């Protein structure tokens with residue numbers, strides 16, 4: 001079962017709702033006909049798309065803001081959020097290529113490694129913890145497991161910033177509790193990708 005509640009947990013909200021992505025309950029589609037996870041229902045509004053959900057939660061709920069005030073960091077945050085689909089696509093293409101790791105995937109991982117060193121006031125993408133980390137952490141973590149299990153490649157080897165990022169994320173209890181057993185996750189992903 002994949003827990004898709006980490007965004008909510010990290011933003012200190014009051015839900016903690018595990019949903020099996022492979023077998024979503026019927027009530028979910030009634031709330032969000034697109035039937036993709038996540039979605040957020042709040043004050044009679046339903047918001048889908050993970051990036052929209054985390055931005056909404058950051059701006060409409062109380063607590064520390066997870067989007068920076070600094071304009072340089074804001075620009076970099078938007079750039080990284082916009083890049084997340086490209087990153088995932090590059091990584092998935094490699095996993096389904098039936099060969100070894102593609103140059104495109106290596107370049108995407110190197111871009112993440114470089115991005116993690118842009119600001120030196122902390123181990124996260126913008127230095128301090130932000131929405132960008134929430135966006136990337138499950139992918140960086142998940143792809144580490146998938147590349148090891150499918151292409152025999154350690155995505156964090158020779159990438160010390162990525163290794164540190166993973167360790168720092170794991171030390172956040174609200175994130176750690178959303179993680180699935182790596183072998184179960186790998187098996188489910190292989191099945192889904194037809195590998």
Ligand SMILES: N[C@@H](CCC(=O)N[C@@H](CS)C(=O)NCC(=O)O)C(=O)O
Pocket residue numbers: 021022035036037038048049050051
């Ligand atoms: N662009 C969407 C993608 C959502 C997405 O792919 N969700 C996955 C789970 S993480 C899902 O619902 N998979 C089940 C399915 O495809 O039926 C977003 O960022 O919210």
